[in-house]
Amino acid sequence: MSEELNKESVIEALKEVYDPEIPVNVVDLGLIYNVEVEDNEVHVEMTLTAQGCGMGPYIAQQAEWRIAEI
Numbered sequence: 250m251s252e253e254l255n256k257e258s259v260i261e262a263l264k265e266v267y268d269p270e271i272p273v274n275v276v277d278l279g280l281i282y283n284v285e286v287e288d289n290e291v292h293v294e295m296t297l298t299a300q301g302c303g304m305g306p307y308i309a310q311q312a313e314w315r316i317a318e319i
Contacts, residue, residue, distance in 0.1 A: 254319050256284050259291055262315040268298055268308060275308065291316055
């Protein structure tokens with residue numbers, strides 16, 4: 250763990266996650282609805298840019314990896 254795990258650090262990590270079809274991160278795109286951190290457990294409520302987005306699993310995996318790096 251390189252920094253403290255809290256809502257702010259999770260949001261900063263999510264700023265490194267991009268939709269491959271749009272060169273903007275998921276935070277700036279407004280795709281993150283809620284972030285909760287409790288007892289080192291993280292819950293992120295987010296959406297995708299379009300219903301049925303084929304990149305959904307990829308974006309979710311990237312988010313998990315970025316958060317795990319904290």
